[in-house]
Amino acid sequence: MPFQLSEVVPTQIERVVRATGVVAGSLVVGWLLNRLLFGLLARYARRERAFVAQSVVEHLSRPVSWFLPVLVVSFTLPLTLLDSQALEVARRLVETALLTTFAWCLILALDVVQDLVQRHYQITDADNLRVRKLFTQLQFVKKLAASLIAFVAVALVLMSFATVRKIGTGLLTSAGIVSVIVGFAAQRSISNLLAGFQIAFTQPIRLDDVLVVEGEWGRVEEITFTYVVLRIWDERRLVLPLNYFIEKPFQNWTRTTSQxxxxxxxxxxxxxxxxxxxxxxxxxxxxxxxxxxxxxxxxxxxxxxxxxxxxxxxxxxxxxxxxxxxxxxxxxxxxxxxxxxxxxLPKTRTLTEPTDHPFAPAPAATE
Missing domain, CATH: 3.30.70.100 (Alpha-Beta Plaits)
Known part of the structure; x- marks a missing residue:
């Protein structure tokens, strides 16, 4: 028995050391790949003045610095020689990290697309009506896409666990009741979301439009899923719900032209x-x-x-x-x-009758 114990303990230590070495080595390899990739991109952007490469380095360097090491670990995980239970736990952790970092990369990749559009179309031009239309739709679509990416990533992470899948299956049986309850609870939010779609594509207002709302003059600074931020001329901010611009009248001084x-x-x-x-x-x-x-x-x-x-x-x-x-x-x-x-200049006239006017009353007789 002592000999068997002495044989088991070194085996467990060897596995832990091997697993630690594989994970650490994989992280280092991923980090080196990230440095090499973005180092080359940064050098290319400086030499060729490539705007796309510069935007990629600016927005994606941080999330990719996490994604690449986790990706390398996911490939080398079988080399750790962990037992089936420990390997399953490690695999779940790596998959969760991989999905999270990949979703992060996709969300920030939307900023790269936005930079490309903004570079091609200048909102500072004098006649920028078409550009403001495009930017209004772009901002709404970007936020919607980012929300969908985050939602799908969270759903995939949760559905990778058997317990969550069982809960989801149970909830589907009562989906009718749940949908009614959620519909009443989220009625206001859903109406704002639909109003956002209507504003983004019918465009009663756009980014940088000049509006007069509630007696205030200002420009549209931001349009979100639920509200609009109006930058007042004295640098105050007026925040209004999206439904306001669907249900109430307002003045838009740049609806068709800025003249x-x-x-x-x-x-x-x-x-x-x-x-x-x-x-x-x-x-x-x-x-x-x-x-x-x-x-x-x-x-x-x-x-x-x-x-x-x-x-x-x-x-x-x-x-x-x-x-x-x-x-x-x-x-x-x-x-x-x-x-x-x-x-x-404006004046007020006063006419004074003379005392010898023929129609003036005669003075009273005195004795």
Missing amino acids: LLGTVFLYTDYTIPVEAVRSELRRIVEGNALWDQRVCVLQVTDSKERTLELRCLVSASNSSRAFDLRCEVREQLVRFIQEHYPTS
Whole structure:
């Protein structure tokens, strides 16, 4: 018996040492393969200025540095000579790590695709309507694909365990009741998800659209599965659910084009020479780089008891330039009236009757 024990103990130690050596060696080999692969890609990106290689190195170097060593371990696992039970446990662990790291690589590979699209289409261009349409769909599809990859990876990991498969089989028998309960519980989330699909493909709003919502002016900064982030002009963020843009009215200033008309109202006295102000407006906008040379009109749009209402219409290529152009036109026209026609500024007139008016009442008689 002592001799048998002395024969068993070295055998177990030898197996543990062998298994440890195989796993450690496999991890080192995988790490070296990762360094070699991304070292070559980085050198190629620097030498050839290849954008694809640069994007792959930037986004995939970290997840692949985990995936390759685990992949090598999965190939060399039978060389550990572990017994069947220990080998099965090790195999499950390696499969779980392999699925997890592979899903991580796939999710970050979506960033590489996004980089390629964004490089080919520039959203900073002046006329970027088609690009904003594409980016809105791309962002939604990317998030949906990432969610599906994560969901499938988790499902595959869980289904690799026999206990989970048995639980899943049992749940299928009551799927009708469960689906009704989940449907009521997730009604709001599902409606938001469907609203996201509708927004992504019918596109009442897009990324970088200029909106007026709840009395706030801003640009669409982000569209997620459940909400929209609006970047307000003063750098605040307005967060609204997706259903808001399906159920409630809002203003979209860049729905079909970014061109916009800006209005400037002036209130002056009746003595203002309108044609002189109209000529000054034309001189102001013709010398301003913000004007896109489409519209420049001055009209008398109303006459009130004490003032005339002058409306100036000027056009610009986008809402930001239109706002700045309106401010400059308003400032320069007011200065023009102050300097050249100060008597035509709004005033209130008071008429005082003279005492010798023929219809004035006679003074009272005195004794």
